[in-house]
Amino acid sequence: xxxxxxxxxxxxxxxxxxxxxxxxxxxxxxxxxxxxxxxxxxxxxxxxxxxxxxxxxxxxxxxxxxxxxxxxxxxxxxxxxxxxxxxxxxxxxxxxxxxxxxxxxxxxxxxxxxxxxxxxxxxxxxxxxxxxxxxxxxxxxxxxxxxxxxxxxxxxxxxxxxxxxxxxxxxxxxxxxxxxxxxx
Amino acid sequence: xxxxxxxxxxxxxxxxxxxxxxxxxxxxxxxxxxxxxxxxxxxxxxxxxxxxxxxxxxxxxxxxxxxxxxxxxxxxxxxxxxxxxxxxxxxxxxxxxxxxxxxxxxxxxxxxxxxxxxxxxxxxxxxxxxxxxxxxxxxxxxxxxxxxxxxxxxxxxxxxxxxxxxxxxxxxxxxxxxxxxxxxxxxxxxxxxxxxxxxxxxxxxxxxxxxxxxxxxxxxxxxxxxxxxxxxxxxxxxxxxxxxxxxxxxxxxxxxxxxxxxxxxxxxxxxxxxxxxxxxxxxxxxxxxxxxxxxxxxxxxxxxxxxxxxxxxxxxxxxxxxxxxxxxxxxxxxxxxxxxxxxxxxxxxxxxxxxxxxxxxxxxxxxxxxxxxxxxxxxxxxxxxxxxxxxxxxxxxxxxxxxxxxxxxxxxxxxxxxxxxxxxxxxxxxxxxxxxxxxxxxxxxxxxxxxxxxxxxxxxxxxxxxxxxxxxxxxxxxxxxxxxxxxxxxxxxxxxxxxxxxxxxxxxxxxxxxxxxxxxxxxxxxxxxxxxxxxxxxxxxxxxxxxxxxxxxxxxxxxxxxxxxxxxxxxxxxxxxxxxxxxxxxxxxxxxxxxxxxxxxxxxxxxxxxxxxxxxxxxxxxxxxxxxxxxxxxxxxxxxxxxxxxxxxxxxxxxxxxxxxxxxxxxxxxxxxxxxxxxxxxxxxxxxxxxxxxxxxxxxxxxxxxxxxxxxxxxxxxxxxxxxxxxxxx
Numbered sequence: 001x002x003x004x005x006x007x008x009x010x011x012x013x014x015x016x017x018x019x020x021x022x023x024x025x026x027x028x029x030x031x032x033x034x035x036x037x038x039x040x041x042x043x044x045x046x047x048x049x050x051x052x053x054x055x056x057x058x059x060x061x062x063x064x065x066x067x068x069x070x071x072x073x074x075x076x077x078x079x080x081x082x083x084x085x086x087x088x089x090x091x092x093x094x095x096x097x098x099x100x101x102x103x104x105x106x107x108x109x110x111x112x113x114x115x116x117x118x119x120x121x122x123x124x125x126x127x128x129x130x131x132x133x134x135x136x137x138x139x140x141x142x143x144x145x146x147x148x149x150x151x152x153x154x155x156x157x158x159x160x161x162x163x164x165x166x167x168x169x170x171x172x173x174x175x176x177x178x179x180x181x182x183x184x
Numbered sequence: 185x186x187x188x189x190x191x192x193x194x195x196x197x198x199x200x201x202x203x204x205x206x207x208x209x210x211x212x213x214x215x216x217x218x219x220x221x222x223x224x225x226x227x228x229x230x231x232x233x234x235x236x237x238x239x240x241x242x243x244x245x246x247x248x249x250x251x252x253x254x255x256x257x258x259x260x261x262x263x264x265x266x267x268x269x270x271x272x273x274x275x276x277x278x279x280x281x282x283x284x285x286x287x288x289x290x291x292x293x294x295x296x297x298x299x300x301x302x303x304x305x306x307x308x309x310x311x312x313x314x315x316x317x318x319x320x321x322x323x324x325x326x327x328x329x330x331x332x333x334x335x336x337x338x339x340x341x342x343x344x345x346x347x348x349x350x351x352x353x354x355x356x357x358x359x360x361x362x363x364x365x366x367x368x369x370x371x372x373x374x375x376x377x378x379x380x381x382x383x384x385x386x387x388x389x390x391x392x393x394x395x396x397x398x399x400x401x402x403x404x405x406x407x408x409x410x411x412x413x414x415x416x417x418x419x420x421x422x423x424x425x426x427x428x429x430x431x432x433x434x435x436x437x438x439x440x441x442x443x444x445x446x447x448x449x450x451x452x453x454x455x456x457x458x459x460x461x462x463x464x465x466x467x468x469x470x471x472x473x474x475x476x477x478x479x480x481x482x483x484x485x486x487x488x489x490x491x492x493x494x495x496x497x498x499x500x501x502x503x504x505x506x507x508x509x510x511x512x513x514x515x516x517x518x519x520x521x522x523x524x525x526x527x528x529x530x531x532x533x534x535x536x537x538x539x540x541x542x543x544x545x546x547x548x549x550x551x552x553x554x555x556x557x558x559x560x561x562x563x564x565x566x567x568x569x570x571x572x573x574x575x576x577x578x579x580x581x582x583x584x585x586x587x588x589x590x591x592x593x594x595x596x597x598x599x600x601x602x603x604x605x606x607x608x609x610x611x612x613x614x615x616x617x618x619x620x621x622x623x624x625x626x627x628x629x630x631x632x633x634x635x636x637x638x639x640x641x642x643x644x645x646x647x648x649x650x651x652x653x654x655x656x657x658x659x660x661x662x663x664x665x666x667x668x669x670x671x672x673x674x675x676x677x678x679x680x681x682x683x684x685x686x687x688x689x690x691x692x693x694x695x696x697x698x699x700x701x702x703x704x705x706x707x708x709x710x711x712x713x714x715x716x717x718x719x720x721x722x723x724x725x726x727x728x729x730x731x732x733x734x735x736x737x738x739x740x741x742x743x744x745x746x747x748x749x750x751x752x753x754x755x756x757x758x759x760x761x762x763x764x765x766x767x768x769x770x771x772x773x774x775x776x777x778x779x780x781x782x783x784x785x786x787x788x789x790x791x792x793x794x795x796x797x798x799x800x801x802x803x804x805x806x807x808x809x810x811x812x813x814x815x816x817x818x819x820x821x822x823x824x825x826x827x828x829x830x831x832x833x834x835x836x837x838x839x840x841x842x843x844x845x846x847x848x849x850x851x852x853x854x855x856x857x858x859x860x861x862x863x864x865x866x867x868x869x870x871x872x873x874x875x876x877x878x879x880x881x882x883x884x885x886x887x888x889x890x891x892x893x894x895x896x897x898x899x900x901x902x903x904x905x906x907x908x909x910x911x912x913x914x
Binding site for chain 1: 818
């Protein structure tokens with residue numbers, strides 16, 4: 001509720017300054033392997049601590065299993081493994097961000113395991129730079145864009161691309177590095 | 185100002201379909217010799233309320249059609265007209281036609297009035313006592329020329345209906361002159377809105393005549409001095425146009441006239457004249473128009489009686505695909521009352537426990553236990569009652585059969601009596617929806633293949649009239665539906681010959697009667713000598729079995745040659761809850777549906793044989809049962825690799841039995857099935873998930889899937905076909 005009101009407020013401010021075409025979007029960011037990633041806050045349903053899951057037989061390794069979210073069965077995906085990052089032990093800071101994902105078969109609720117939740121930023125559309133083409137071996141379609149916040153790079157994820165598709169994107173730690181270098 | 189009526193449409197459609205159902209079943213009950221006034225009254229009432237509500241909602245086509253129906257019914261009701269079997273046929277066709285119209289309306293498609301106008305004409309013929317024409321129309325093999333002969337001497341009312349029908353399907357250019365009242369704007373009417381609505385009807389061309397607008401100095405801004413001339417090309421009837429001007433028609437001067445219809449291309453035919461004076465041209469045009477309209481009309485006129493159901497079917501299937509997403513059910517009030525009572529009790533128990541908890545000490549332990557027992561009791565009852573809301577009497581499914589049997593027996597020239605038993609037996613709505621088609625198939629089969637012609641029956645020393653019995657009853661947690669016919673039964677020799685021919689069984693294989701009867705469920709198996717349009721293509725029985733198995737049910741056949749066959753369908757009462765056996769594999773808990781478990785045992789190692797290649801087979805009495813290691817299939821770390829320390833759960837699906845290796849058997853409990861597909865996807869070997877008492881998720885095994893997986897698994901590993909062949913038998 002508040003987020004929506006804030007945005008409305010921001011918009012009216014912008015109207016005065018003449019940037020009426022800009023849409024301020026809020027992003028929830030989280031940390032994974034010391035990189036900061038952001039997702040559209042409107043798709044975030046809730047944030048919960050890590051709890052044990054029921055594994056799904058023969059599921060890909062990044063699908064940790066399913067949990068009971070107040071009577072609904074919700075799959076939990078380890079974003080580190082999905083990105084091909086090294087595994088870490090789940091600790092007290094490890095959180096699950098429950099997201100509403102739009103897929104071809106309708107809205108789905110999924111959880112992603114990340115290292116820690118970081119911040120909420122309001123970003124205008126033109127702050128965002130589209131992801132550079134990193135060649136054939138890096139799949140960038142799930143990256144909505146890159147943005148600089150306080151001289152830090154935040155990677156904004158398109159969760160619908162990321163979790164809606166059943167394929168595992170080819171992203172390794174090297175690809176992130178390359179991405180960073182191309183920014184500077 | 186206007187109320188959005190569309191929010192009530194769903195209710196209207198439901199009520200109307202219900203009304204049609206009443207009409208149909210009452211019509212089938214009617215005995216022409218001795219008309220029961222109560223039956224005819226209920227038909228009349230149903231027709232009347234459909235007429236009333238459809239005109240309320242502006243479905244003029246339906247209202248108009250039902251009106252004619254009603255007139256005939258009214259005469260029968262008053263006793264001024266003798267009801268003839270032809271009339272009943274005609275009324276039944278009208279029910280089909282109305283159902284088609286309503287389905288089209290529900291799917292927000294344009295209504296095809298070709299069929300209804302033929303029927304309206306037939307009714308008018310009856311009402312005016314023109315018997316021979318009735319005959320030709322009631323079995324609609326009448327061609328366009330016959331109709332036009334009838335039309336030429338037709339009443340004003342009928343040709344009006346026809347013209348409307350033609351206007352419905354043909355494009356007409358209307359000329360509309362709108363001279364609004366000077367106070368039009370003051371009364372809150374907005375001409376622009378009207379033009380916009382008109383433009384929705386078709387192609388609109390508006391010309392404004394500003395000649396009457398006074399000087400600017402004299403002009404009052406709230407007065408309207410403009411006059412509009414419009415040309416509207418549309419397929420919609422005149423009534424639709426008039427409706428738009430409904431609010432201004434009293435004060436303003438509006439003239440609507442048809443200029444040139446696209447179909448005629450001739451001089452302007454103004455509707456008023458053709459109504460009062462039915463010139464030969466317009467009815468002939470409409471008669472020509474009728475066959476010219478797309479598919480359904482053509483097939484109705486051409487293919488005769490058999491085409492009837494087909495004509496309405498495409499519309500029906502299209503409708504179910506689209507408009508009917510928000511389905512609803514009607515629940516008996518006592519079920520709701522019961523639920524309210526139970527919730528009341530639950531609240532009392534809860535407050536009792538709450539009070540106990542606030543001042544608890546060990547001495548009150550027994551009271552706590554009593555309270556918890558009470559709570560469990562309440563919860564269970566509540567659960568059962570909630571489930572019962574979804575339960576509907578099977579008569580909803582059975583009710584379609586009297587009509588079907590009546591039509592088919594005529595078509596096949598057989599005398600058939602249909603007995604329905606246990607119509608009040610309740611089962612889950614979802615199960616009911618899915619069992620409809622398999623049942624129709626089985627009944628059609630029984631009619632077509634099972635029952636003999638009267639001649640053959642006489643020769644076999646049986647009464648001429650064959651009997652088909654549909655019987656439904658509860659047995660344990662299941663509902664049993666039996667389809668019994670006293671026909672010729674399954675022909676053992678024929679099935680065997682066919683199976684040998686198809687290579688389903690070997691030349692010299694000896695099969696028991698049961699095994700032979702099982703063969704009819706094989707794909708592509710039909711012993712009918714002739715493929716009829718009723719059945720005999722051999723795509724049926726395997727599909728029937730598969731559909732029933734998808735519902736966790738089973739189907740069996742028992743047949744005695746010369747005496748008849750009995751098909752027995754066994755279905756779970758509901759799909760939402762399942763009796764499950766909790767098992768442990770490694771550190772995970774899974775659930776096996778209790779219905780599929782045959783027995784659980786500790787394996788005697790001497791009875792386990794290692795078939796070459798690694799597949800283990802277990803000998804249970806006189807059967808060899810393949811062993812499936814769950815931990816292997818699911819990639820779970822097992823507690824032990826030693827079979828002797830594990831347990832075997834023998835499960836059965838169809839006729840395939842397999843033994844699952846589990847580490848531990850836990851309790852049995854009812855579980856609520858949750859879908860995995862909602863947020864994830866179908867997982868091989870898993871049919872769903874549930875939430876256990878401690879809040880954790882547990883997965884429910886899909887036995888059919890598992891057997892299949894094991895089969896594939898084994899085959900790819902060592903080419904052993906034992907499990908795979910078992911799968912095929914299922």
